[in-house]
Amino acid sequence: MNTNSNIYTIIYTTIIVALVAAILAFVSQGLKSKQEANEKADTISQMMTAAGFATKADLQKMGNTAVLAKYAEEIDNAFTVGLDGKKIDDLDLDQVYSPKDLKKQNYKIKDGSDAEIPVFIFKNGVTVVPVYGAGLWGPVWGYIAFEPSSNTIKGAYFDHESETAGLGAKIKDDPAFQAEFSGERADFTTANVFDIVKGGAPRNADGTSVIDNKIDAITGATMTSNGLEAAIDTWLGAYAAYFKIAAPQGGDCCGDGACEEGDDCCENKNAEEE
Amino acid sequence: MDAKLKETILNPIFKGNPITVLVLGICSSLAVTVTMKGALVMALSVIVVCGISSLILSLLRNTIPGRVRIIVQLVVVAMMVILVDQILKSFEATYAIDKQLSVYIGLIITNCIVMGRIEAFALGNKPWPSFLDGVANGAGYGLILLIVAFFRELLGSGTLFGVDVLGWLGYTPNNLVILPPFALILLGCIVWVQRSVQKDLQEK
Numbered sequence: 001m002n003t004n005s006n007i008y009t010i011i012y013t014t015i016i017v018a019l020v021a022a023i024l025a026f027v028s029q030g031l032k033s034k035q036e037a038n039e040k041a042d043t044i045s046q047m048m049t050a051a052g053f054a055t056k057a058d059l060q061k062m063g064n065t066a067v068l069a070k071y072a073e074e075i076d077n078a079f080t081v082g083l084d085g086k087k088i089d090d091l092d093l094d095q096v097y098s099p100k101d102l103k104k105q106n107y108k109i110k111d112g113s114d115a116e117i118p119v120f121i122f123k124n125g126v127t128v129v130p131v132y133g134a135g136l137w138g139p140v141w142g143y144i145a146f147e148p149s150s151n152t153i154k155g156a157y158f159d160h161e162s163e164t165a166g167l168g169a170k171i172k173d174d175p176a177f178q179a180e181f182s183g184e185r186a187d188f189t190t191a192n193v194f195d196i197v198k199g200g201a202p203r204n205a206d207g208t209s210v211i212d213n214k215i216d217a218i219t220g221a222t223m224t225s226n227g228l229e230a231a232i233d234t235w236l237g238a239y240a241a242y243f244k245i246a247a248p249q250g251g252d253c254c255g256d257g258a259c260e261e262g263d264d265c266c267e268n269k270n271a272e273e274e
Numbered sequence: 275m276d277a278k279l280k281e282t283i284l285n286p287i288f289k290g291n292p293i294t295v296l297v298l299g300i301c302s303s304l305a306v307t308v309t310m311k312g313a314l315v316m317a318l319s320v321i322v323v324c325g326i327s328s329l330i331l332s333l334l335r336n337t338i339p340g341r342v343r344i345i346v347q348l349v350v351v352a353m354m355v356i357l358v359d360q361i362l363k364s365f366e367a368t369y370a371i372d373k374q375l376s377v378y379i380g381l382i383i384t385n386c387i388v389m390g391r392i393e394a395f396a397l398g399n400k401p402w403p404s405f406l407d408g409v410a411n412g413a414g415y416g417l418i419l420l421i422v423a424f425f426r427e428l429l430g431s432g433t434l435f436g437v438d439v440l441g442w443l444g445y446t447p448n449n450l451v452i453l454p455p456f457a458l459i460l461l462g463c464i465v466w467v468q469r470s471v472q473k474d475l476q477e478k
Binding site: 003004008009012013016017020023024027028031034035038041042060063064161162165166 | 305308336337338339340341342345346349350352353356357360361363364365366369370373376377452453454
């Protein structure tokens with residue numbers, strides 16, 4: 001047979017491509033549930049890392065079933081809120097938002113339309129909310145945990161799809177970067193809820209970070225740092241109305257003096273005034 | 275086993291190693307050799323992709339239209355790479371490592387070793403030798419990957435396969451070793467060693 005005729009070539013390539021497509025579609029369907037289970041356990045372990053229950057590496061060692069069980073033990077309440085901060089609907093306690101779900105809501109937040117963004121509250125009162133945005137090469141996302149009824153950040157965990165290893169990938173791989181978030185405060189009164197600053201965030205005389213809404217950016221990863229900052233500003237901005245209701249004191253602290261004695265934020269302010 | 279088949283298997287592992295002699299697949303060998311685990315998964319993936327793609331294309335070799343043969347190769351290799359990626363994503367044990375390797379599993383398709391061996395060997399040989407050639411070239415690639423990863427993980431993190439090896443001695447990990455340039459230096463050293471052992475590789 002003449003394998004170089006046009007007809008043969010067209011028929012041959014058509015069959016090969018259709019066959020390969022069928023095999024891939026079949027395998028993809030067959031493995032979908034397993035992949036989604038892995039993704040869900042991964043998402044949950046990211047939230048629990050942010051909330052400070054364990055480190056990501058430890059959760060990974062525990063295996064999917066144990067992670068799900070621990071989450072079921074710790075989670076207290078999960079629901080969605082609108083951009084006006086009002087609760088829209090309850091979520092099932094085993095339901096989480098995968099990066100794909102976050103992407104959908106990200107468009108809605110930017111449109112200012114009917115976004116339904118999730119809030120996860122653990123039994124110890126820690127509130128976890130997601131953030132999502134564009135890094136340099138692909139999406140970046142993460143979870144930020146707040147102390148009970150407060151705008152003080154307890155911890156954060158970030159992940160990415162394809163940032164540069166050793167540079168932008170540090171948002172995920174560098175524990176020091178994520179640790180910088182702990183103890184800082186989100187400022188829900190402005191559009192710049194949180195800043196990732198080039199050239200160094202303000203420091204106290206003893207070298208510790210000033211408790212404000214600023215942390216250091218990653219050297220050599222300006223685009224990823226900017227992308228992550230935009231993601232945090234967009235999403236925490238969307239939660240601002242919710243936090244003004246859920247953490248009124250934390251939100252207004254130092255603004256109109258509605259804070260208590262011994263509050264970190266107020267101590268800083270007092271120190272400045274003196 | 276006849277001598278020719280033995281040569282097919284042994285040649286790519288040392289004398290004609292795809293990385294150190296043919297200088298193919300350098301990019302990924304710099305990227306995925308930070309940890310032994312990553313290097314091992316990458317090596318096994320390339321062995322599977324290379325071996326099975328060679329086998330399939332060798333079986334099809336007499337039917338493939340000459341003008342579109344590269345495209346047919348590409349379709350088959352792409353299918354194998356996607357299958358490997360999907361399977362790695364499906365198992366609990368490999369999900370995290372697949373995430374860590376991220377784009378590099380998908381980029382196996384651009385690894386010159388795979389298409390190079392298909393074009394140079396599988397399209398002109400019977401299925402069994404082609405399969406062995408693919409596997410052996412993948413193994414030659416994997417061997418170098420593991421050697422580089424051994425030094426990088428040991429000196430860069432003080433661990434091997436994530437197990438603490440040097441930490442208890444008070445070893446401070448060297449951050450330069452984690453960065454890609456050090457992989458290139460190590461590769462250079464391996465090429466140097468190989469060339470001083472194997473004199474016929476030296477240019478006159």
